[in-house]
Amino acid sequence: MPxxxxxxxxxxxxxxxxxxxxxxxxxxxxxxxxGFDEAIGLIDGVSSGDTAHADVVAQQLMLMSTTLHAxxxxxxxxxxxxxxxxxxxxxxxxxRMKAQHAQMVVHxxxxxxxxxxxxxxxxxxxxxxxxxxxxxxxESLATHLPDEEANIVPVIEQVVTKKEIDWFAEHGRxxxxxxxxxxxxxxxxxxxxxxGRDWVKQNLxxxxxxxxxxxxxxxxxxxxAALEGRSS
Numbered sequence: 001m002p003x004x005x006x007x008x009x010x011x012x013x014x015x016x017x018x019x020x021x022x023x024x025x026x027x028x029x030x031x032x033x034x035g036f037d038e039a040i041g042l043i044d045g046v047s048s049g050d051t052a053h054a055d056v057v058a059q060q061l062m063l064m065s066t067t068l069h070a071x072x073x074x075x076x077x078x079x080x081x082x083x084x085x086x087x088x089x090x091x092x093x094x095x096r097m098k099a100q101h102a103q104m105v106v107h108x109x110x111x112x113x114x115x116x117x118x119x120x121x122x123x124x125x126x127x128x129x130x131x132x133x134x135x136x137x138x139e140s141l142a143t144h145l146p147d148e149e150a151n152i153v154p155v156i157e158q159v160v161t162k163k164e165i166d167w168f169a170e171h172g173r174x175x176x177x178x179x180x181x182x183x184x185x186x187x188x189x190x191x192x193x194x195x196g197r198d199w200v201k202q203n204l205x206x207x208x209x210x211x212x213x214x215x216x217x218x219x220x221x222x223x224x225a226a227l228e229g230r231s232s
Contacts, residue, residue: 017158018157018158019157019158019159019160019161019162020156020157020160020161020162020164020165021157021162021165022153022156022157022160022165024165024168024169025148025149025153025156025168026149026153027188027191027192027199028071028172028188029145029148029149030188030191030192031184031187031188031191032064032067032068032071032141032145033141033145033191034187034190034191035060035063035064035187035191036064036068036134036137036138036141037138039060039061039064039134039137039138040131040134040135040138042057042060042061042227042228043057043118043127043130043131043134044127045057045228045229046122046229047122047229048122048123048124049121049122049123050122050229051119051120051121051122053122053226053229054118054119054121054122055119056223056226056227057227058115058118058119059180060183060227061111061115061130061134062112062115062177063176063177063180063183063184063187064187065108065111065112065115066175066176066177067172067175067176067184068104068108068137069105069108070171070172070175071172071175072101072104072105074168074171074172074175075097075101075168076098076101078167078168079156079160079168080094080097080098082159082160082164083152083155083156083159086159086160087155087158087159090151090152090155093147093151093152093155094152096147097144097147097148097152100140100143100144100147101144103140104137104140104141104144106136107133107136107137107140108133108137110129110132110133110136111130111133111134111137113129113133114126114129114130114132114133115130118130182215182216182219182220182223183219183220183223185212185216185220186216186217186219186220186223186224189212190220200212
């Protein structure tokens, strides 16, 4: 049964006045959707026994798993309490988000358990539990992300401050595994409409755009070529 949108509280109804811009959450969600939806295809593109290729794909899967877990962890530890206090009549939505996160953890833990064996062997036998875990993550995201975007993000933009929403963005950046910042940025950019060209102009300052063009984009292109098993 589809969720019914609720106002944050009788004392503080939603208005047209925003306290922050939470579009960044939707932009990161696009990267998670794309990253997990393509994951099984990346695994299937690894030839049996090609552990060098499997290692690159495993790195990508671990990047997606780690950053998704960190994204949800920040919400579990900070966002839900804010909404409980500031938008109490959204308790049903918040409770549903917590339950969906708990189910996601089950699939992410299964992914993390299955990954090392396949990474070491690149065998179809070891790929089976990994594929099942990834299917679980994708199906959970297909339920959770639209629900959160429809019923939580509008409330965030009414009751969370710019400083607070900026903390979540910084937490996400700090949670990216060392040495993989360009890869995560590339995943976010490539998941945006039109391949992210407008996103880069709107979200990166001039020095950042130059660094992306000269350093980040070539590295990401080479990384994608390795992921897909083709020459860069």
